[in-house]
Amino acid sequence: MEYRPIHTRPVTRLTTLTAMLLVVVVGLLGWSPTAARPAVLPAPTLTTALMQPHASTTPIQHIVIMDKENRSFDSYFGTFPNANGAMTFTGVYGNVHPLNHQPDRLSGDIAHNHADADLAINGGKMNKFSKLQGAIQNGVDEADSQVYQSDIPNYWQYAQNFTLTDNFFSSIKGGSFANHIWSIAGEDDDVDGIPQCGTGCHGLPQKWGCDSPTGVTVEERHPDGTTEQVVPCFNFPTLGDSLDAAGVSWKYYAPNKGVQGYIWSTYDAVNHIRNGPDWQTNVVNYTDFLKDAQAGTLPAVSWLVETTKVSEHAPASICNGENWTVQQINAIMNNPALWPNTAIILVWDDFGGFYDHVPPPKGPNGQTMYGIRVPAMVISPYSSSQGNHVNHTFYTFSSMLKMVEDNWNLPALTDVDGQSNSLMLTQDFNQTPLPSLPLTQRTCPAFAGSEPPDANEDGD
Numbered sequence: 001m002e003y004r005p006i007h008t009r010p011v012t013r014l015t016t017l018t019a020m021l022l023v024v025v026v027g028l029l030g031w032s033p034t035a036a037r038p039a040v041l042p043a044p045t046l047t048t049a050l051m052q053p054h055a056s057t058t059p060i061q062h063i064v065i066m067d068k069e070n071r072s073f074d075s076y077f078g079t080f081p082n083a084n085g086a087m088t089f090t091g092v093y094g095n096v097h098p099l100n101h102q103p104d105r106l107s108g109d110i111a112h113n114h115a116d117a118d119l120a121i122n123g124g125k126m127n128k129f130s131k132l133q134g135a136i137q138n139g140v141d142e143a144d145s146q147v148y149q150s151d152i153p154n155y156w157q158y159a160q161n162f163t164l165t166d167n168f169f170s171s172i173k174g175g176s177f178a179n180h181i182w183s184i185a186g187e188d189d190d191v192d193g194i195p196q197c198g199t200g201c202h203g204l205p206q207k208w209g210c211d212s213p214t215g216v217t218v219e220e221r222h223p224d225g226t227t228e229q230v231v232p233c234f235n236f237p238t239l240g241d242s243l244d245a246a247g248v249s250w251k252y253y254a255p256n257k258g259v260q261g262y263i264w265s266t267y268d269a270v271n272h273i274r275n276g277p278d279w280q281t282n283v284v285n286y287t288d289f290l291k292d293a294q295a296g297t298l299p300a301v302s303w304l305v306e307t308t309k310v311s312e313h314a315p316a317s318i319c320n321g322e323n324w325t326v327q328q329i330n331a332i333m334n335n336p337a338l339w340p341n342t343a344i345i346l347v348w349d350d351f352g353g354f355y356d357h358v359p360p361p362k363g364p365n366g367q368t369m370y371g372i373r374v375p376a377m378v379i380s381p382y383s384s385s386q387g388n389h390v391n392h393t394f395y396t397f398s399s400m401l402k403m404v405e406d407n408w409n410l411p412a413l414t415d416v417d418g419q420s421n422s423l424m425l426t427q428d429f430n431q432t433p434l435p436s437l438p439l440t441q442r443t444c445p446a447f448a449g450s451e452p453p454d455a456n457e458d459g460d
Contacts, residue, residue, distance in 0.1 A: 070352025110353025170371030209268030249299035319444035333436035381433035
């Protein structure tokens with residue numbers, strides 16, 4: 001059964017945030033995004049309706065968003081019982097083939113930006129993944145491949161005991177930059193690419209935000225099909241702003257500058273956060289998450305972004321990434337002050353070039369939305385077991401924001417998150433709370449081949 005998105009209007013701010021837009025528009029007047037880096041802009045000001053501290057509306061006191069890298073649903077959970085998965089793919093010439101068994105590590109990355117997603121989707125036929133750059137590795141079609149339960153046993157344990165969603169689509173047909181922005185803002189200003197070097201710099205920049213080198217721009221693709229290059233430094237309101245105004249604590253845990261994975265520290269691309277006080281107080285090193293979870297000092301809302309080596313972004317080891325995820329989740333589950341009131345959203349940001357059989361529906365920006373299906377789970381004491389632990393509702397990254405907004409009675413940032421299906425639909429607050437499920441990290445398989453150098457492991 002195909003589930004369609006319920007929101008069809010253009011991405012616009014809702015009335016309660018009109019004041020925010022006015023500040024942004026005034027700040028942007030006179031600035032050409034292709035000309036120079038913008039001056040520091042003031043933080044958008046929320047309306048007074050948000051200025052009182054907000055209590056949670058459910059037993060959930062903590063929501064953690066763990067954003068991992070570059071896997072499609074079928075590549076991880078295509079064989080999961082009761083899920084809408086696939087174990088075969090149809091080739092370009094109409095022949096049906098079994099999906100190859102994917103190794104723990106690939107020898108390289110597979111192309112997965114906007115044009116690559118369009119090529120793979122092929123008008124809904126979903127049959128050109130093998131044509132992507134990097135798809136064929138050592139003579140094997142690794143784009144049309146999947147792992148089995150034995151390859152990711154702990155992820156399967158989470159899915160079997162909590163809630164797996166099999167209709168969760170990345171917001172954008174492309175790589176990490178835009179999809180990570182959606183995870184904090186419910187929009188991306190029509191961005192559909194990753195920051196690239198233009199005049200004055202060379203190679204793939206290692207800073208994807210307001211501190212990126214001069215000459216770095218990113219493509220925006222508007223609903224009418226026109227494109228433009230802009231500096232990757234924006235000033236739209238974010239969920240962090242809503243939480244600040246509501247008196248709800250939050251932190252964004254991500255690699256520091258100079259550490260691989262810093263490109264995924266998305267608040268670096270939001271001017272008033274990157275150049276304001278929240279950058280010092282709310283955007284912190286990803287290694288602090290484990291310490292805060294063990295100490296029971298996690299804020300109400302956390303984002304957790306990892307370093308490249310444990311991100312599962314090809315060619316990084318899936319096993320190493322799963323072990324790291326288990327370590328973080330164990331810290332919550334082993335803390336009796338956290339587990340009873342915490343919901344963990346575990347999601348992968350884009351398809352990474354890997355096969356999925358479900359054509360993405362069109363979103364408000366038909367040029368860029370939606371991207372290919374990705375794995376997502378909600379792990380909490382209230383995760384519903386209905387549907388044999390598989391939830392078939394249509395979700396996107398905006399659904400994560402909607403869950404936070406619902407839980408703390410916050411207004412929507414845009415029409416999209418305002419009309420999205422909330423991941424709160426995965427929760428059943430009438431059930432007996434589920435016990436914690438600490439898992440054991442496993443021994444990872446040896447990599448068959450020479451270890452890729454660190455410089456080539458950063459991803460998009």
